[in-house]
Amino acid sequence: MSEFDVAAAAVQAALDAGATYADARVMQRRYEAMAARNGEIEDLGEHGDAGVGVRALVGSGWGFFALADLTDGAARTAGVTAAEIASASAQVARGAAHLLPAQAVTGSWSNEYAIDPFGV
Secondary structure (H helix, E strand, O other): OOHHHHHHHHHHHHHHOOOOEEEEEEEEEEEEEEEEEOOEEEEEEEEEEEEEEEEEEEOOEEEEEEEOOOOHHHHHHHHHHHHHHHHHHHOOOOOOOOOOOOOOOOOOOOOOOOOOHHHO
């Protein structure tokens, strides 16, 4: 599944569970580390994590839920759970939530570097 498919599955699950609004964020991070002493490499490591977070609105209650898993099942579970939390929150929320129309946004981020690490 692509990141877009994961987010779409999460949002659709929240809407199917009763949310009037839902959005999802998919994150994938990768870390690399190296330790050296006196010119000798002592340790090399690589670690990554990924997950999907869902925000849902039911009535005037918001619900948030996230899972560290990018499978279709996890995305749908996150969406349904966010909607269930929103529904419970609506029982004690005060006032109505009014959302303004907005265009969908897709983005990415990368860090600047002085030397291309892949060119070294």
